[in-house]
Amino acid sequence: MNIRSLTRGDGVVIGAAVVLFIASFLDFSSYDCPQGIDCSRFDSPNAWDALGILMSVYLAGVIAAALLIVSRAMPGRKVAGLDLGQFGAALSVFALWTAFWTIIDINNAGAGLILGLLATIVLAGGAIAGPLVPFLKAPLLSPAGPGQGGQPPYGAQPGQGYGFPGGQQQAPYGAQPSQGYGYPGAPQQGQPAPADQAQAQQAQAPQPAQGGAAPAGDFTPFWFAVPVARPLYGEDGSPNPIAELAPGTWYLAVEQRGQSLIAQTQDGRRGVLQDTTGIQRG
Numbered sequence: 001m002n003i004r005s006l007t008r009g010d011g012v013v014i015g016a017a018v019v020l021f022i023a024s025f026l027d028f029s030s031y032d033c034p035q036g037i038d039c040s041r042f043d044s045p046n047a048w049d050a051l052g053i054l055m056s057v058y059l060a061g062v063i064a065a066a067l068l069i070v071s072r073a074m075p076g077r078k079v080a081g082l083d084l085g086q087f088g089a090a091l092s093v094f095a096l097w098t099a100f101w102t103i104i105d106i107n108n109a110g111a112g113l114i115l116g117l118l119a120t121i122v123l124a125g126g127a128i129a130g131p132l133v134p135f136l137k138a139p140l141l142s143p144a145g146p147g148q149g150g151q152p153p154y155g156a157q158p159g160q161g162y163g164f165p166g167g168q169q170q171a172p173y174g175a176q177p178s179q180g181y182g183y184p185g186a187p188q189q190g191q192p193a194p195a196d197q198a199q200a201q202q203a204q205a206p207q208p209a210q211g212g213a214a215p216a217g218d219f220t221p222f223w224f225a226v227p228v229a230r231p232l233y234g235e236d237g238s239p240n241p242i243a244e245l246a247p248g249t250w251y252l253a254v255e256q257r258g259q260s261l262i263a264q265t266q267d268g269r270r271g272v273l274q275d276t277t278g279i280q281r282g
Contacts, residue, residue, distance in 0.1 A: 006140040007229075007246075009130025010069060016123035017065035020095075023119060024048060024058040026112030046112050056098045057116055061123050064091035068127055075231060075244040089127040096120040137228065139248035223250045223282030224261075232263060232271035242271050250282055 027044040047054045067088030071077065079087045099117045103109045130136045225248065231241035243265050245251055254270065255262035261273045 006069075006072070007130065007136060008138050008140050009126050009133070009136035010072065011140045012126035012136065013065045013068050013123060013130065016119045016126060017062045020058055020061045020116055020119035020123065023112045023115035024054060026115060027110030028053070028112050029106055030108045030110045044110065046110075047116070053098075053102060057095050057102065057120065060091055060098075061095040061116075061120050064088045064095060064127065065123060067091065068130075072244060072246070075241045085131075089124075092120065092124040092127045096124040139246070141248065219256050221252060221254050224253055224263075225250055225280045225282070226273075227278045227280070230273060230275050232265065232269075232273055234271055235262065243269055245273065 024047040026046060028046050028050065030044070047058050065088070067079075067084045071084035071088060074084070077084045082090070096117075099113070099120045103113050103117050106113065126136070226245045228247055230245050232243040232245055233239070234242045245263065245265075249266070251266075252264045253261045253273075254264050257272065259274075259276060261276055262270060263273045264270050
């Protein structure tokens with residue numbers, strides 16, 4: 001999974017899971033040492049000494065965080081009829097519910113239980129508010145955009161990736177250098193095409209079919225980024241997404257079908273991006 005596809009909400013969930021795991025090793029409860037007795041020889045119990053609390057609070061919270069993160073890498077996967085993200089959010093709420101009533105029931109709660117309760121509150125809040133609050137939906141890391149020294153995606157060499165923003169662009173699929181990249185028929189900067197040459201190219205260019213999209217030969221692949229997370233559907237028309245395009249990451253558009261784009265992810269999967277509104281071209 002590309003770390004740049006993680007959102008701030010995912011960061012909150014991961015941080016809460018780490019704190020929750022650490023809290024499981026701290027004192028579960030505290031006690032007052034009677035006067036005259038050396039209590040240093042007595043070990044304070046932690047969550048690992050109470051299997052029920054360990055599984056229903058601490059490990060349940062860690063598993064919930066793992067499901068929430070995996071759901072971003074494999075959208076559409078389900079457990080017991082629920083999406084992985086939904087199942088993870090429900091499990092985080094269950095961990096919070098159990099931690100709350102456990103700390104109410106114990107007279108002298110230790111640092112492990114108090115910290116565990118705080119971590120489950122943050123975990124459940126991040127799981128529920130992550131997809132809803134715009135601040136939490138923003139990318140966790142700043143995208144490596146043009147001129148920021150980011151590594152070109154899809155294994156392209158720096159300065160040589162074809163179509164990567166900020167790099168030297170090469171003409172794909174046999175396009176002439178004077179036609180530019182990402183804008184069919186457009187001349188490169190500083191090399192305007194003569195008017196008669198433009199008219200000749202226009203006369204020779206095949207015309208789109210009536211009522212349909214432009215022929216595939218007229219499409220030039222380009223890099224693009226989505227403003228918000230959007231599902232990528234299979235080319236076979238399946239209703240379940242095969243991937244999720246995340247903001248802050250550049251993807252390659254390899255074909256256009258009507259108002260949709262055929263996009264390629266970083267692991268080589270291709271699918272249909274149905275919602276292309278507001279995309280940023282590289």
